[in-house]
Amino acid sequence: MNITKEVIQKHGLTIEEFVKIKDLLQREPNILELGIFSAMWNEHCSYKSSKIHLKKLPTKNKNVIQGPGENAGIIDIGDGDAIVFKIESHNHPSFIEPYQGAATGVGGILRDVFTMGARPIALLNSIHFGSPENTKTRNLLHGVVSGIGGYGNCIGIPTVAGETKFNQTYNENILVNAMAVGLVKKNKIFYSKAKGIGKSVVYVGSKTGRDGIHGASMASAEFDDDSEEKKPTVQVGDPFTEKLLMEACLELMKDKSIISIQDMGAAGLTSSSVEMAFKGDLGMEINLDKVPCREEKMTPYEMMLSESQERMLIILEDGKENEAKKIFDKWDLDFVVIGKTIETKKLKLYYKNDIVADIPIEALSSSAPQYERKWTKTELPKKETNFKNLKKINFKESFLKIISSSNHSNKNWITEQYDQMVMCDTIQKSGSDAAIIRIHKKNKAIAVAVDSSANYCKSHPITGGKQIVCENWRNLISMGAKPIAITNCLNFGNPENQEVMGQFAETIIGIKEACEYLDYPVVSGNVSFYNGTNKKNIFPTPVIGGVGIIQKPEKNINHLFKEVGNSVLLIGKTFGHLYQSAFSNEILSINEGPPPEINLINEKNNGEFVLELIKQNLVLSVHDVSAGGTIVSLAEMSIGSSLGVKIEKPKNLNNIFEYFFGEDQGRYLIEIDKNNLEKVKELLKKNNIFHEIIGITQKDKFELAGEFSIDIKELSKINNKWYYNY
Amino acid sequence: MNSSVIVFPGSNCDRDIAVALEKMQFKNKLVWHKDTNLPKSDLIVIPGGFSYGDYLRSGAIAAKSKIINEVIKAANEGCLVLGVCNGFQILIETGLLKGALLRNKNLKFINKDVSLKVNSINNKFCKKYKLGQIIKLNIAHNEGNYFTNKDHLKELEDNNLIAFKYCDEKGFINQNSNPNGSVNNIAGIFNKNKNILGMMPHPERMIEKSVSGDDGISLFSSLLN
Numbered sequence: 001m002n003i004t005k006e007v008i009q010k011h012g013l014t015i016e017e018f019v020k021i022k023d024l025l026q027r028e029p030n031i032l033e034l035g036i037f038s039a040m041w042n043e044h045c046s047y048k049s050s051k052i053h054l055k056k057l058p059t060k061n062k063n064v065i066q067g068p069g070e071n072a073g074i075i076d077i078g079d080g081d082a083i084v085f086k087i088e089s090h091n092h093p094s095f096i097e098p099y100q101g102a103a104t105g106v107g108g109i110l111r112d113v114f115t116m117g118a119r120p121i122a123l124l125n126s127i128h129f130g131s132p133e134n135t136k137t138r139n140l141l142h143g144v145v146s147g148i149g150g151y152g153n154c155i156g157i158p159t160v161a162g163e164t165k166f167n168q169t170y171n172e173n174i175l176v177n178a179m180a181v182g183l184v185k186k187n188k189i190f191y192s193k194a195k196g197i198g199k200s201v202v203y204v205g206s207k208t209g210r211d212g213i214h215g216a217s218m219a220s221a222e223f224d225d226d227s228e229e230k231k232p233t234v235q236v237g238d239p240f241t242e243k244l245l246m247e248a249c250l251e252l253m254k255d256k257s258i259i260s261i262q263d264m265g266a267a268g269l270t271s272s273s274v275e276m277a278f279k280g281d282l283g284m285e286i287n288l289d290k291v292p293c294r295e296e297k298m299t300p301y302e303m304m305l306s307e308s309q310e311r312m313l314i315i316l317e318d319g320k321e322n323e324a325k326k327i328f329d330k331w332d333l334d335f336v337v338i339g340k341t342i343e344t345k346k347l348k349l350y351y352k353n354d355i356v357a358d359i360p361i362e363a364l365s366s367s368a369p370q371y372e373r374k375w376t377k378t379e380l381p382k383k384e385t386n387f388k389n390l391k392k393i394n395f396k397e398s399f400l401k402i403i404s405s406s407n408h409s410n411k412n413w414i415t416e417q418y419d420q421m422v423m424c425d426t427i428q429k430s431g432s433d434a435a436i437i438r439i440h441k442k443n444k445a446i447a448v449a450v451d452s453s454a455n456y457c458k459s460h461p462i463t464g465g466k467q468i469v470c471e472n473w474r475n476l477i478s479m480g481a482k483p484i485a486i487t488n489c490l491n492f493g494n495p496e497n498q499e500v501m502g503q504f505a506e507t508i509i510g511i512k513e514a515c516e517y518l519d520y521p522v523v524s525g526n527v528s529f530y531n532g533t534n535k536k537n538i539f540p541t542p543v544i545g546g547v548g549i550i551q552k553p554e555k556n557i558n559h560l561f562k563e564v565g566n567s568v569l570l571i572g573k574t575f576g577h578l579y580q581s582a583f584s585n586e587i588l589s590i591n592e593g594p595p596p597e598i599n600l601i602n603e604k605n606n607g608e609f610v611l612e613l614i615k616q617n618l619v620l621s622v623h624d625v626s627a628g629g630t631i632v633s634l635a636e637m638s639i640g641s642s643l644g645v646k647i648e649k650p651k652n653l654n655n656i657f658e659y660f661f662g663e664d665q666g667r668y669l670i671e672i673d674k675n676n677l678e679k680v681k682e683l684l685k686k687n688n689i690f691h692e693i694i695g696i697t698q699k700d701k702f703e704l705a706g707e708f709s710i711d712i713k714e715l716s717k718i719n720n721k722w723y724y725n726y
Numbered sequence: 727m728n729s730s731v732i733v734f735p736g737s738n739c740d741r742d743i744a745v746a747l748e749k750m751q752f753k754n755k756l757v758w759h760k761d762t763n764l765p766k767s768d769l770i771v772i773p774g775g776f777s778y779g780d781y782l783r784s785g786a787i788a789a790k791s792k793i794i795n796e797v798i799k800a801a802n803e804g805c806l807v808l809g810v811c812n813g814f815q816i817l818i819e820t821g822l823l824k825g826a827l828l829r830n831k832n833l834k835f836i837n838k839d840v841s842l843k844v845n846s847i848n849n850k851f852c853k854k855y856k857l858g859q860i861i862k863l864n865i866a867h868n869e870g871n872y873f874t875n876k877d878h879l880k881e882l883e884d885n886n887l888i889a890f891k892y893c894d895e896k897g898f899i900n901q902n903s904n905p906n907g908s909v910n911n912i913a914g915i916f917n918k919n920k921n922i923l924g925m926m927p928h929p930e931r932m933i934e935k936s937v938s939g940d941d942g943i944s945l946f947s948s949l950l951n
Contacts, residue, residue: 149835153866154776156738240736240779330760331735419837419866421931421938422774424742438937441745554936 011038039267073523089528098143111263118182130171154239159418160435172533194280209294212307257320286339375501413723445553447481456595465510481548493537559623560641572667576658583661739774772813785815814924825874831907863927
């Protein structure tokens with residue numbers, strides 16, 4: 001096959017990049033080699049536009065065992081245990097084929113976690129759809145939710161937390177981010193770095209088919225009108241096989257046969273073999289005749305670029321082949337030695353006794369292009385709307401409209417489709433600020449949560465980046481957990497667009513500042529560019545997944561009111577910031593202005609104070625104040641607990657809308673037992689924490705004094721109906 | 727008490743139920759589906775999950791596995807057999823229990839805590855419960871919509887062969903408290919001799935108050951003596 005300009009373009013490479021390939025090889029590549037370069041050099045695998053920015057993120061603290069660069073990040077949680085976690089996007093495939101796209105997103109991230117020797121213990125997700133009025137949205141929502149459930153339920157890992165949002169910006173490019181969390185013994189962690197010459201390279205798992213060929217390249221280009229034609233590039237998942245693969249791998253990991261192990265994710269056999277060899281500073285030789293194929297007459301090109309799921313590459317210690325094979329036979333999985341490690345730092349592929357590709361490993365990895373793309377700053381938007389004159393707006397109606405809207409209504413319809421209880425360690429299911437998972441057979445737990453705020457990030461990426469880290473931190477604090485580290489999934493538009501690149505660069509600055517101040521480093525993550533269709537880019541949507549430790553889980557703090565007659569305190573100062581708020585968006589249809597400011601000092605002080613109150617057993621329930629403001633957060637504390645609250649307006653109230661719908665940051669609502677109130681007040685004063693007593697819990701009624709009162713059952717109905725009616 | 731939990735490829739509640747049994751002082755063994763010998767057991771448990779990936783039909787392939795012949799033999803000799811969720815589906819496919827488990831009425835996977843009314847206590851599985859007691863267990867399934875013909879339904883009702891019925895928190899049994907469309911709100915049934923119980927709700931998920939609740943404990947403690 002002649003390599004024409006067209007062929008190069010079809011592989012997502014530029015002419016300059018092709019020239020670079022020729023330089024590196026000192027010759028023209030053949031079509032297989034070109035395919036391999038395209039798989040390794042695309043944005044998805046090479047991080048060529050993002051790398052220089054990502055380097056700025058803090059990646060260490062005293063708990064971090066493994067930061068970015070491996071299959072997943074790892075933190076130490078004490079007692080010889082460690083938590084492995086990562087989030088990853090599967091946006092493009094999910095838009096084309098929602099069920100399979102979402103399912104394989106879950107499958108892929110699970111492999112990243114059990115590859116490291118960890119048994120997965122929780123799944124989370126962040127899914128963003130277009131406007132509910134968009135004709136595609138309903139089908140995409142149904143498909144994605146059943147895909148996520150279908151995979152997690154079958155493999156038997158609980159799906160415990162997540163977020164679902166709707167915004168027209170995702171009409172033609174939805175986001176499906178999946179996060180997996182696993183538990184491993186600190187001294188039993190496995191890495192992908194190859195070691196030793198002449199070691200067997202083993203292929204295990206499913207057979208290779210023609211699905212997902214060039215999937216990673218697809219994820220590295222924006223959609224156009226013909227995106228539907230890309231269906232064949234979507235992988236097909238089989239959670240049953242993954243379950244077998246997981247059990248077989250974990251069984252093999254019990255002894256010392258494995259030198260290194262890597263899952264075949266994006267760019268399949270190509271990226272797994274190159275990464276293992278590159279990290280080990282050696283080469284790899286593969287005999288493609290040995291690769292187990294699902295279909296007849298598959299070409300080397302197809303084998304190397306297939307993204308068939310549920311496959312792993314393992315480098316074994318000498319003489320361990322038979323024992324290892326027995327385990328995979330037991331689980332009815334393929335186990336084939338397909339090659340060996342070699343001293344020459346090259347990827348050498350053989351097929352029918354011919355050498356069909358011969359590429360220096362470095363050319364595919366460290367020599368891959370890196371771009372410092374041009375980017376522009378986003379100025380802080382001016383405050384143009386005047387929110388002082390809202391007399392015509394009815395407060396109660398606005399409140400009910402927000403809590404019955406697609407973005408703020410109860411998500412039981414979704415979460416009931418996920419098995420949240422399997423493994424029997426789920427202490428707190430989804431619906432609270434974070435989920436709590438007990439460490440199996442131990443009196444210790446972790447809290448996990450995912451968050452995003454695309455509106456804030458669109459308006460001002462630096463503030464948005466900071467906010468999202470803080471909100472995630474706050475969510476873990478609210479469950480009584482000490483936040484340890486995060487994983488991030490950075491969903492952005494086309495990086496070749498300077499404005500988008502600017503959003504990316506500045507979001508990273510924001511994330512970095514917050515992470516550094518809160519000692520909340522990034523240990524793993526994923527960048528997804530080219531989210532857009534026909535030159536229309538999505539809002540910048542970084543998603544943060546956080547993990548925190550709970551030392552005494554039996555207390556089980558959550559957001560639900562516990563008793564009648566207790567005081568409810570609002571921690572943190574309310575300024576009444578309505579720009580970019582749910583109220584402004586949903587009620588006034590105004591989406592201009594800056595996001596709420598982040599004050600990292602207050603954020604940290606307030607958070608640490610709340611955590612201390614929880615530790616001292618002085619609070620009964622905690623909820624952070626986020627989208628929708630104080631009134632929506634209070635409603636969430638009522639609904640589900642079936643306890644009401646009588647909310648008092650502050651004495652010097654200027655504007656009821658600003659006060660109750662404002663989205664000022666760093667705030668928490670806490671319920672205090674009447675017997676502890678004086679003690680808590682004293683502590684607040686001593687620590688100089690701004691607070692207000694905002695209400696008292698009561699039976700049955702959700703009430704704002706002087707404004708309205710509504711029965712909890714009625715409120716709950718209103719909050720619960722959106723999904724069932726959609 | 728010796729118990730055996732059968733593990734099929736795709737079983738995923740095997741660990742959970744083993745933990746519950748061990749907590750209740752059963753001497754438990756996990757038995758691999760390719761084994762041909764069943765250890766001497768007073769209780770055989772077929773756990774939940776997606777045996778063989780639910781391919782063909784939930785439980786259908788497991789019902790033809792090597793070990794299942796031993797289970798059938800033991801069951802016919804009077805050994806206690808408990809099938810939970812996918813285990814119930816497998817017991818139906820083997821013919822040890824009659825009826826069918828169809829797709830949930832809403833055609834979606836359902837995971838939630840449900841209230842159940844204990845409908846029969848005159849048996850080895852439920853004797854520690856009170857008759858009519860309302861308990862909370864967790865369901866997690868795609869195909870839990872129990873169906874059977876009129877004659878068999880009458881037989882189940884008349885002979886006290888229905889272990890649990892879905893109800894609401896106050897104990898009312900009606901369509902509003904029926905999560906999956908099961909006929910007569912049936913959540914679990916016995917065979918004629920009451921040595922086999924198949925149920926969709928997961929008792930092993932409710933053995934610790936501080937985690938999720940403990941209404942499942944009485945089922946295991948009933949079996950102990």
